[in-house]
Amino acid sequence: MNPRVILSTAIIGLGLIIAAVPQNTTRPYKVDASQLLVEIKNGQQFINPEEVADMLVQNDPSIQLIDVRNPDEFNSFSLPGAINIPLESILLKDFEDILNQDTKTNVFYSNGTLQANEAWMLTRQIGFKNNYVLMGGLNYWVESIANPQKPSNSSANEELARYNFRLAAGSALGTGSSEGISTETKTNTSPLTPAIPKIEKKKKKPVAGGCS
Amino acid sequence: MGPLAPNEIITENTNLFLAFIVGIGFGFILEQAGFSSSRKLAGVFYGYDMVVLKVFFTGAITAMLGLLFFSLFGWIDLDLVYVNETYLYSAIVGGVIMGLGFILGGFCPGTSFCGAAIGKIDAMLFVVGLFIGVLIFQEGYPLWEGLFKAEYMGTPRVSESLGLSYGLFALMLIVVAVGMFWVAEWAEKKFPREEY
Numbered sequence: 001m002n003p004r005v006i007l008s009t010a011i012i013g014l015g016l017i018i019a020a021v022p023q024n025t026t027r028p029y030k031v032d033a034s035q036l037l038v039e040i041k042n043g044q045q046f047i048n049p050e051e052v053a054d055m056l057v058q059n060d061p062s063i064q065l066i067d068v069r070n071p072d073e074f075n076s077f078s079l080p081g082a083i084n085i086p087l088e089s090i091l092l093k094d095f096e097d098i099l100n101q102d103t104k105t106n107v108f109y110s111n112g113t114l115q116a117n118e119a120w121m122l123t124r125q126i127g128f129k130n131n132y133v134l135m136g137g138l139n140y141w142v143e144s145i146a147n148p149q150k151p152s153n154s155s156a157n158e159e160l161a162r163y164n165f166r167l168a169a170g171s172a173l174g175t176g177s178s179e180g181i182s183t184e185t186k187t188n189t190s191p192l193t194p195a196i197p198k199i200e201k202k203k204k205k206p207v208a209g210g211c212s
Numbered sequence: 213m214g215p216l217a218p219n220e221i222i223t224e225n226t227n228l229f230l231a232f233i234v235g236i237g238f239g240f241i242l243e244q245a246g247f248s249s250s251r252k253l254a255g256v257f258y259g260y261d262m263v264v265l266k267v268f269f270t271g272a273i274t275a276m277l278g279l280l281f282f283s284l285f286g287w288i289d290l291d292l293v294y295v296n297e298t299y300l301y302s303a304i305v306g307g308v309i310m311g312l313g314f315i316l317g318g319f320c321p322g323t324s325f326c327g328a329a330i331g332k333i334d335a336m337l338f339v340v341g342l343f344i345g346v347l348i349f350q351e352g353y354p355l356w357e358g359l360f361k362a363e364y365m366g367t368p369r370v371s372e373s374l375g376l377s378y379g380l381f382a383l384m385l386i387v388v389a390v391g392m393f394w395v396a397e398w399a400e401k402k403f404p405r406e407e408y
Contacts, residue, residue: 004393011386014277018281019380
């Protein structure tokens with residue numbers, strides 16, 4: 001047979017197959033259990049309260065706080081700028097645009113870290129990125145940012161710097177005590193920049209290309 | 213799994229390196245298909261040689277089928293594959309300029325480099341013209357910025373505008389392409405040229 005006829009038939013056949021099968025709508029990028037375990041072990045999902053407070057104080061538009069507690073708890077107390085997505089509704093289609101995106105850093109929080117962690121695990125497992133968990137939850141937030149414990153005078157400089165930062169952030173966010181900012185750092189170097197490990201942000205970007 | 217670079221399976225630099233290899237392959241295929249001859253390329257406008265149409269349509273439907281099957285097997289996430297944004301007026305005006313240049317010069321940008329690489333003087337002149345065009349565009353940018361950015365449409369796909377699934381549209385395109393191949397071969401017999 002004419003090779004052109006064979007080729008034409010083959011390619012039309014492939015076209016028929018692709019037209020007949022349903023479009024693949026499953027997300028091929030998923031995290032498998034072992035990868036998830038590695039991430040959990042490293043605590044990759046946690047974000048420091050200081051870092052969150054810093055971003056909030058600076059009105060950083062790239063942070064989105066997500067309260068995963070129930071609406072009653074959310075209404076009685078929430079962090080500034082937070083939205084409420086209760087854990088039960090985390091898989092609803094309505095919230096996919098918020099949870100699965102490239103631009104913002106989502107931070108889940110609950111009273112402790114249990115619910116927030118569950119929210120993170122669920123979203124991580126379906127392949128969503130840029131979601132994090134507020135380390136220590138609201139309890140630790142209230143303890144550290146809203147009512148920081150004054151370190152003893154003999155503490156390291158970083159301790160004092162962190163304390164000053166927390167006081168400043170707490171009062172700026174309206175959740176802190178009215179105590180003045182301590183000036184007791186030994187060398188008084190930039191008290192507002194505590195040593196916080198930076199979270200590595202990974203962004204998916206399509207590769208530009210083209211031809212002619 | 214794929215696309216490899218956005219999913220960070222390979223780094224940006226590896227990606228560039230692969231692009232370099234693929235680019236060399238592309239140039240090789242162009243030259244091997246005879247695309248470094250402007251007479252052969254111009255044949256598509258006169259009907260005596262339709263190799264341009266055949267090669268590019270074959271490339272398009274092969275890549276299309278490949279992507280759709282890869283997506284079906286879960287090897288690539290089509291949502292992450294880059295699609296050129298459509299600026300409607302830019303596309304039309306640019307298409308007309310490119311088409312005119314193609315008829316006048318007998319090359320398109322890729323094939324002109326191909327021709328220049330094997331020492332064709334007309335192709336080298338075409339490349340010079342290409343850079344003059346780039347310079348004019350660049351220096352006159354404020355003049356045509358409005359037109360350049362007008363009618364931004366995002367990344368519309370023909371299948372979406374028609375309300376068809378990717379697969380059905382692919383089948384239609386394949387049928388059209390195969391039909392076109394037969395018409396092209398008929399045209400080559402109808403308007404033959406001995407030496408070109």
